[in-house]
Amino acid sequence: MSPLTGAPRDRLRIAIQKSGRLSEPARALLASCGLSWRESRDRLFCYGETLPIDLLLVRDDDIPGLIADGVCDLGIVGRNVLLEQAGERAANGRAEAFREWRPLGFGGCRLMLAVPDGWDWRGPAQLAGRRIATSYPALLSNWLQEQGIAAQVVTLSGSVEIAPRLGQADLICDLVSSGATLAANQLRPVQTLLESEAVLAGPARDFEAERAELAEMLLRRLDGALRVRHSKLLLFQAPRRLLPQLLSLLPDAESPTVMRLDQGEDDLALQALCHGAVTWQRLEELKRAGARGLMVLPVEGMLA
């Protein structure tokens, strides 16, 4: 039996982007949840080794459909793709089949309107009667409708940013992260339609039976990994009387553990999980405030 047909229902299958912006961070995140895989030669399917969780490597645009059809249980995809396809389904009168389960904190970008440099932008009302090129017709149409604006949506599958110069459209609606592509095409972002990032997508309904347990375990691990993603464990010693001041330098720490040392009545050992960046500068401030033996440790996971 091919691994892609008739999935045994006790294995979980996650679709991720085969190659692109989200591929590496998606794999790294799943690996940090303790998953590992044996890759097939065609690099389409990766068989889960440590857990019965397999990967399917596909184009990002195919991920919502694979979840809707039950070919995959979960997927990692941009919110922009998920909501565009959800909007398209809704416009065609089809039932909701997938939804966002978790924001994942990478692949951040915005769906924005961008106008040619020469435009004097005074707000959405200016869009009436204009032609807007986009690869996100459903999201754009919904937004225009909410704003009560009648504009023409020109759907393009790629190279949206050159549409104004080619005379295909007056302005564009596209994804922006740094804005460099827009600037290179003499365009200026003026209005955000959607804040996007990579998300864990799953079916609109919860799983049944065996796979529900596996999915719950994965979500628990994922939440733990996301929670400590930018966290560090900070260890140090200090005299008891300096404690209030040192703690005031750790506003991002989860209630620190304070321990007495074996020797030295007045000295304490502290252990704090910091969620903000622990920079050299912060360590130096703590040292100046009386901390000794400062040590910063990476945190790989956390189970609440």
Ligand code: ATP
């Ligand atoms: P595929 O071959 O899988 O269809 P693609 O070209 O559609 O790939 P990428 O360009 O790799 O996809 O983008 C994947 C996702 O990365 C986007 O859907 C979006 O959520 C996110 N992203 C982050 N920053 C940007 C950006 N500046 N431009 C486009 N997408 C971005």
Ligand code: ZN
């Ligand atoms: Zn794509």
